[in-house]
Amino acid sequence: MTSRRPRIAFVCDQSLKESLERWAEEESRTLSNLVELICKNAVENKEKKDKSA
Template sequence: MGVTKKAKITFTCSDELKEELQKWANRENRTLSNLIETMAEKAVTNEKVKSQSHDKDNRG
C-alpha cells in the first residue's frame, strides 16, 4: 500500500461521539479517518449542489 500525501486536520468532539463514529467505522471496515473523510466529501458535494441551486434561483 502506497503512502498518500493528504492534508491533516484535527477536530474535537465528545468522547461519546468519537465512540459512535468508531463503531460506525468498524461496521464498515474503515478507519475512523477514512469514515470522517468520506462524510466530509459528501457534505462538500451536497453544499456545492445546494449553492449552485441557490445561485440559479437568484439569477433568474
C-alpha cells in the same frame, strides 16, 4: 517519494468519537477514512445546494 495528504484535527465529544468508531468498524473502514467520506459528502451536498439557490 510518497506524497503526504494534508491532515486535519478536530475536537469532539467522547460519545461522538465512540459512535464514529462503531460506524467505521461496521463498514470495515478506518475512522479517518469514514470522517473523510462524511466530510466529502457534506461538501458535495453543500455545493449542489449552493448551485441550485
